[in-house]
Amino acid sequence: MSSYDESNLQLDIPVLLPNIPDEHDACVERLIADLAGREGVSKVHVLAAAAGQPARLCIHYDPANISLARITEIAESSGARLTKQFGHVLWEVNGVQNSSRARTVTDYIQQMPGVLEAVANVAGPVRIEFDRSVTSEAALRKGLEDLGVIFPSASPALAPEHGEEGEEHEHEHGGIFGRNTELIFSFLCGGFLVAGFASSFMVSVPIWIPLVLYVASYGFGGYYLLREAIESLLVGRFEIDFLMLVAAAGAAVLGQWAEGALLLFLFSIGHGLEHYAMGRARRAIAALAELTPPTAEVKRDGNIREVPVAELVVGDVVVVRPNSRIPADGFVTLGTSSIDQAPVTGESVPVDKRAVSDIAEAASMASDLSAEFRVYAGTINGGGALEIQVSKLARDSTLARLVQMVSEAETQKSPTQRFTDRFERIFVPVVLISVGLLLFAWLVIDEPFSASFYRAMAVLVAASPCALAISTPSAVLAGVARAARGGVLVKGGGPLENLGTLGAIAFDKTGTLTEGTPRMTDVVPASGVTEQELLEAAVAVEALSDHPLASAVVRDGAERLGGHTHVATADNLQSITGRGLVAEIAGDKVYVGKAALFAEIDGSPIPIDVAETSENLEKQGRTTMVVRMADRYLGVIGLMDTPRAAAAGVITSLRTLGISRMVMISGDNSRVADAVAKEVGLDEAMGDLMPEDKVATIKRLRLEQPVAMVGDGVNDAPAMANATVGIAMGAAGSDVALETADVALMGDALERLPFIIGLSRRTSRTIKQNLWISLGMVAILVPATLFGLQLGAAVVFHEGSTVIVVINALRLLAYRDVI
Structure with missing residues (x-):
């Protein structure tokens, strides 16, 4: 119900x-x-x-x-x-x-x-x-x-979200001249106005000719105006169109046909410019939808055939030639190449792609594959030929969802737009009442009714908030379009404006400020032990484990060792829960684990210098592993989820934009959180937080000032929901992140954060400028018309302000990144 x-x-x-x-x-x-x-x-x-x-x-x-x-x-x-x-x-x-x-x-x-x-x-x-x-x-x-x-x-x-597309209707015409009928009508209005004005100075022309030409000008200029005024009245609204129609009719009653026709001409041209401006911003989004090629070369029954992209099914293998567009979301099964992902993720540098090692396994976990294997519809292949297995239907591709969500966002009003809408609902009736009172001015001051009527019509034009009506939606639409072109999805005018008010930002650590995968940062051999000896033993044991830390030791350890040495083979692996691992190399037991492990097992105790090394590394936020072969300690290995290369620069840029407080809220231990925060330049770090603790922290911060929460959109969802703005990282690879956040950085690129905050602040400034222009023009024109400004001049200035706010809003489409 x-x-x-x-x-x-x-x-x-x-x-x-x-x-x-x-x-x-x-x-x-x-x-x-x-x-x-x-x-x-x-x-x-x-x-x-x-x-x-x-x-x-x-x-x-x-x-x-x-x-x-x-x-x-x-x-x-x-x-x-x-x-x-x-x-x-x-x-x-x-x-x-x-x-x-x-x-x-x-x-x-x-x-x-x-x-x-x-x-x-x-x-x-x-x-x-x-x-x-x-x-x-x-x-x-x-x-x-x-x-x-x-x-x-x-x-x-x-298309409709639930699959009921219904019958498609194709309409080629919006009037007798097609979709440009309204614009052509406005030009015809202007043509008849000029002809009528010129003929009125010709002595040889009968007096009724200019009148007929002016009436024709009224007909073409007022057709859509009258239709829209009637429609608005039928739903109980007094719209600006109605005000303009009353003013034009009043001018005709006074015999001022030329001024009335000028009003209709400029107003209809203003509508045409408004339509053009909105269309241009819309085309910036439509261009995204057109990035996907219409057809794809697919391998079926041993042959390569060309089929429409809409007919691709999950599991199809498509062939992508060099320098062509990717037709569908999927993963690489054959070949290597670099792909320009800017249309979807906003990344400026092409991303290297390679084939998966196990196609069947990759197909079962397509949404969880790493970026080096995944490709997106609409992105541009580089110089290598690829074969790609389709993982999503065309209508479900990341690009298709991005276009749909941006279109959804355009229908969400910003706080300023909701204010201006409420303002207009009150202002328009007030204008009508005021004009009605001005019609009786001749009863108070010594002037004919015609003069009072003329002044009332001039005030009606001057007070009509045409520029106000378009000032906010034009800026919001242009801002959302520019963000999408830069690889950022902003879900409506509200989040776009709220981003510009931020005073604080809270970051998750793992996968947001850091790479999300641990790296080997320190290798400290014990006295009399070489680095090679330490790494060979550690890599041999950890190669038998599937733990993420073990993977980091094997990957980075093998890289440090290089190809010039032979890593020993370990066997008989046993896991010591919560402490470490033990295996055998050439008959000797090798222990790899926390320092506390060696107080619990038989053998020689941990040397003081090794224990101090482990403790010092832990104070720096490292996860440490002590390695012992038989009774001989080989040294300590330190691992850490390292900060993103761009993180420190992003924090600096955000401070430049006026973000006064930046904190980390993490579930990781406090020492690790403190180490990462210090390295990237944050003000404060809070570790050991459960999800409910993150929510409480965000609520506390929000009481002080508007705050954004930047996370991965999954385990940070409650905190993001309670922030002024929730921002998800890497949304191109995550359906959940796309759905959860108010703002989604499509690429796994923290560098987009200063861009979208800078764009939001520029949008907010543009909206304020447009409001000052539109309301300022009303404030100037109303007293000017009361004191004698002619109707024609009021029309020119009134419509001129509309043109100015439209052009000002369109400048957002050319916004440049701050870093």
Whole structure:
């Protein structure tokens, strides 16, 4: 069931969590924690199971702040599957050319039966959440088409989420001149205006000719304006279009046909420019969707054949020639090459790829393969030929999901946009009332009614917040588009603006500030022992273990030894739980483990110098291994998850951007956390934290100032949910990271963090500039028209401010990285 109460929509959603006994399970608690901290969610609680009814999750949220689709996404990333009763569609459409039209379409859809949420964005897309028991996609399409919204061929990335694509409609025309009809009408309006104005000075031309030309100008300039004004009135809104129409009609009543036609011409041109600006930002996203090649060369039945990418299935092997685009997500089975992954991850340097050693094993764990084996649709192959096994269908590829999520993000309003929308709802009626009062000025001051009427129409134009309506959405759309082009997914205007307010950032350690894999950092032989002797013994024993630390010793130890020496072979491996390993080399027992191990086993005690070396390394955050062969101590090996090469530079750049406090919150031990924090330049490190401790830390930081949590999007999900902004690393390789975060760095590149924060701050500045321009122009023009500024001049300045804010917003598409 659902009910609407002021600005909050409350939904009782049956939650199906597999393999849990009841609603008290920890999985349910985690789901509640993930949802409860989100901006826009005011309350989350469980309604206990009743007779014949499963336990139900009740979510109270503000649909202007967070969408039902986003809530579903977060829930599914936490292991829940939400009921299919609620449908979600994201349609790319034409016919939503400007902000006022978008608001009208939004209100129209929201009044349709069964619709829970709806947002129509300038120049598309349209997002609708609906109750399948009440309405259907076909009914929603029919309602939109009745309103004049046009459905072009659907993009796969924007297909309905639950697979009910329905019948595709191909519309080639949005009017008698196709999709450019409105723009052509505005030019015809201007042409007839010029002709009418010129003919009025010709003595030989009959007096009715200029009037006919002006009427024609009104007809072409006011056609769409009148249609949109009527549509907005039908849904109970007084839009800016209505104000302009009243002003143009008033000018005609006064016989000022030229000024009225000029108003309609400039207003329609302004709409056209707005449509162009939004279209340009949209094309920056559409260009991503077009990166995937339309066909692929696939090996089937021993032959290579060309098939449409949409027909590829999981398990197909495709041949990728040098310098061509990768057609699908998958992993390399044959060949080596370097691949330009910038379109998906934003990485500026090509990434080396090689074939997996075991294809069957790789296929079973495709989503967990390391970056050197995985490839993404739309990326560009280098000079080597490759064979790639497909691991995802075209519609599920990382690129397709990125395009869909960016399109979703464009429908999410920022805090400033929600404010301006509320402001307009109040401001427009106030303008109409004020103009109505000005019509009676002739009763108070000594002037004819015509003068009062003219002044009222000029004030009506001056006070119309056209530039205000487009100032925020144009900047947000351009900012989201630029972020996507730079390999960062920002899920809406809210996170984009919130990034610009950050004063603090909390980082997870493993895989975020560090590489995520341990490295051998120290090799300290005991007195009278060579490094080679120490490493040969350690590598021989650890080669028998599958522990991650053992893998690091074998990998880095073999690299240090080089190919010039023969590593001994060990056997009879035994694990000493929590302490280390013991094996035999040429009949001698070799122990590799913590210093504490050697106090618990027979044999000579650990020498003082070896013990001190181990203790000193541990103080520096190293995990240590002491090696003993028979009764002879060979030395100490230190390992550590080393910081990313870029981490220190990123921290410096963030300080330059004004982030005043940066801390690490880690589950690792405090000494390791302190060592990494000191090396990269953080202010503070907190180690030995459980997930609930991380949440408490984030809540405490958030009380002081806006804070972001940067993590991997999986075990850090609760902390990310409670931060002002949750930022996931390496989202190109993780579906969970894509779903959990407010912001996702598509590549495993920490360097993108200063870029997106810098872009956010630039976007916030642009929005503020646009608000000052739009409101400042109103503040100047209204008193100017009251004191005699002509209607024509008011029109020129009014529409000029709209052009300025559009151009200012488009500058965000050219934003350059800060590092």
